[in-house]
Amino acid sequence: MKLAIGNDHSAVEIKQAIKAHLEAKGIEVVDVGVCTTESCNYPVLGYKVARLVADGAVDGGVLICGTGVGISLAANKVKGIRACVCSDPYTARLSKMHNNTNIIAFGARVVGVETAKMIVDEWLDARFEGGRHQTRVDMLTEIEQTQDLQAAHEG
Ligand code: RB5
Numbered sequence: 231m232k233l234a235i236g237n238d239h240s241a242v243e244i245k246q247a248i249k250a251h252l253e254a255k256g257i258e259v260v261d262v263g264v265c266t267t268e269s270c271n272y273p274v275l276g277y278k279v280a281r282l283v284a285d286g287a288v289d290g291g292v293l294i295c296g297t298g299v300g301i302s303l304a305a306n307k308v309k310g311i312r313a314c315v316c317s318d319p320y321t322a323r324l325s326k327m328h329n330n331t332n333i334i335a336f337g338a339r340v341v342g343v344e345t346a347k348m349i350v351d352e353w354l355d356a357r358f359e360g361g362r363h364q365t366r367v368d369m370l371t372e373i374e375q376t377q378d379l380q381a382a383h384e385g
Contacts, residue, residue: 276304
């Protein structure tokens with residue numbers, strides 16, 4: 231498995247810990263940066279990871295900023311991306327089982343390293359359940375591609 235990881239200046243330390251954690255599990259990690267605490271703009275890193283995921287260059291992505299919000303919002307602007315901010319392992323697991331997320335995000339100023347490891351582990355271990363959840367994920371794709379949703383007009 232190959233994952234991309236990206237972060238802004240607020241998350242350098244926790245990124246290193248998560249990267250090492252993933253590599254210890256035998257996962258290849260593409261680190262798009264940043265690696266210094268010099269102030270930077272989270273959309274750049276969110277976009278870089280999202281691009282790799284959307285293009286199929288990696289199997290998924292991990293994004294970290296102060297809250298996880300800005301960097302996941304940036305990723306979600308890329309077609310085909312379903313990025314979710316998680317502060318707990320349960321949400322991380324369900325985001326894969328029900329929403330088929332392809333990027334997991336969290337906040338360096340919100341969760342500690344051990345919780346972050348659990349979030350990533352639960353997300354990696356979970357499998358998309360399909361079925362009725364596929365129908366709903368397909369609706370997300372329809373909104374993304376058409377800026378409309380047929381089912382919303384059907385009463
Ligand atoms: C940077 O200070 C901070 O705004 C950023 O890391 C993130 O939390 C934005 O959503």
